[in-house]
Amino acid sequence: MTVFLDMQRKQEPVIFAVPGHGKDAIKAFSAFLSAHGGDPDNVVEVVCDMSQAFLSGVAENLPKAEVTVDWFHIVQTFTKRLDEVRKKERREQEHPKSLRWALLKSLENENLTPKQLVALQELVADQSATSDAWVIKEKLRWIQKASTPRAARWRITNYLKVMKAAVAEKPLLKPMGKALATLERHADAVVRRWLSGLTNARLEGMNGLFQAARSRARGYRNEANFIAMIYLIGSPVGRLFDQAKST
Structure with a gap:
């Protein structure tokens, strides 16, 4: 599972989640942005691990992004x-x-x-x-x-x-x-850390919430259900859902 956060959003930062990892996940995120009025070229900073497949996906699908290795x-x-x-x-x-x-x-x-x-x-x-x-x-x-x-x-x-x-x-x-x-x-992407100030700490914290939810549910029958829970916990969808329940 790959989860994408908007690092500038102070609350409810999750914007996309997709099964799998690597290049296909980045390609799916780029398509999601385009389908919802976004522009992959507007993504200028990415913080991630050192997966070569992931880095290749960023280079191909988010061409304007600078990469920070956490x-x-x-x-x-x-x-x-x-x-x-x-x-x-x-x-x-x-x-x-x-x-x-x-x-x-x-x-x-x-x-x-x-x-x-x-x-x-x-x-x-x-x-x-x-x-x-x-x-x-x-x-x-x-x-x-x-x-x-x-x-x-x-x-x-x-x-x-x-x-x-x-x-x-x-x-x-x-x-x-x-x-x-x-x-x-x-080394270049590591040094980028001193320029971007970005880390994966927030995503790691969110992932703890996601895994806790999965544990409480004793797992999910399929990935679609888990992705739905990720959105409920970490995106504005969860707040809208709570508002709908209170009306």
Whole structure:
């Protein structure tokens, strides 16, 4: 399921929902705009993940749009690759207990449990491949703290230079090399974040509401029913429906 929000609308931001993902979803959204008096060329900003099919769909069907890759998806990619390193290394050597969930956090994280703090401290002291991978993931915070697009671009360039050298010729760190390649490939769209100010946080919050509704309904018999519920929760249709019930 793909849901489209109007990022300028403060309330009821959902404007379209369609089954599936990727290029076909973007094509369907473009057709929806045209059919309802809109113009796909008026879409000038898109924030999304790094799906190549989705990005291709934006390029073909929303040609005037600049793309922002949400920072959350960059961190998610590095975290996933870090877990791959952890799993591979665990086959060869024992890891500290509570490490799996501790790797999602930093040493400064106030939500670290005592066991997780000990696990991270042992990991750093161990200087293992998982420790190196965790450091690579944590150093992303340095990029995130950049104050301007130019500073962000400079930090990404230097981060990639240092970290690519760190993973070179280290088989266990190969997954982190893939994460670095992903960041390098999407660097322009990542830097766009400092210009557009857009994130997927609002959509993630809305998605929580949609999934909660699905859970309460114990699922929906078909996608059309789920889409109808999405509109009722997140679009002006829901408000109009409530007004109709009160009259």
